[in-house]
Amino acid sequence: MDVLLRALEGALAMLQPALPWLVPLLVAVAVLRFPMPGRGPGFARRDPWRTFRFGPRATVMERAARRCESAAFIAWGRCDAPATEVDHVFPWSRGGPTVESNGQALCRGHNRSKGAMRPPWWYVLGLERRRRSYFPAGADVRVFAVMSDDDRAARTVPRVPERRSRMRS
Numbered sequence: 614m615d616v617l618l619r620a621l622e623g624a625l626a627m628l629q630p631a632l633p634w635l636v637p638l639l640v641a642v643a644v645l646r647f648p649m650p651g652r653g654p655g656f657a658r659r660d661p662w663r664t665f666r667f668g669p670r671a672t673v674m675e676r677a678a679r680r681c682e683s684a685a686f687i688a689w690g691r692c693d694a695p696a697t698e699v700d701h702v703f704p705w706s707r708g709g710p711t712v713e714s715n716g717q718a719l720c721r722g723h724n725r726s727k728g729a730m731r732p733p734w735w736y737v738l739g740l741e742r743r744r745r746s747y748f749p750a751g752a753d754v755r756v757f758a759v760m761s762d763d764d765r766a767a768r769t770v771p772r773v774p775e776r777r778s779r780m781r782s
């Protein structure tokens with residue numbers, strides 16, 4: 614026990630000179646990584662629908678005019694590349710649902726570099742700010758990673774009913 618305490622004291626003494634910049638640095642990292650309050654999926658289960666298809670995919674692509682919605686650099690400007698995929702702003706693997714309000718059109722490069730990180734507040738705010746300049750009039754620019762009652766109801770019926778009827782005949 615005594616040895617442990619002395620080791621702890623030693624470590625603290627070693628850290629002491631670094632505290633004036635270490636503490637602000639840790640605070641800054643925590644602030645920059647903080648998610649957008651009230652927009653994430655919370656503790657939702659994974660959406661059984663894994664990818665954007667059909668109507669939702671077309672809507673997300675069209676409202677972005679088929680151009681990548683990512684920033685050109687960190688949070689500035691807008692990427693010039695054509696959009697090739699529809700991505701979950703709040704990752705599907707972390708409970709982000711496959712709904713239009715959680716979708717964004719991305720180019721291949723930005724989709725690959727984004728990964729499965731939970732987007733921090735400045736990422737979401739930056740996306741919403743860019744969207745105000747190109748979204749069709751009346752379209753909601755805000756990101757919401759939650760399912761509506763309609764979204765939930767849609768998941769209780771088979772997604773591709775035609776195939777079923779074909780199999781029966």
Ligand SMILES: [Zn+2]
Binds near residue numbers: 692693
């Ligand atoms: Zn891009």
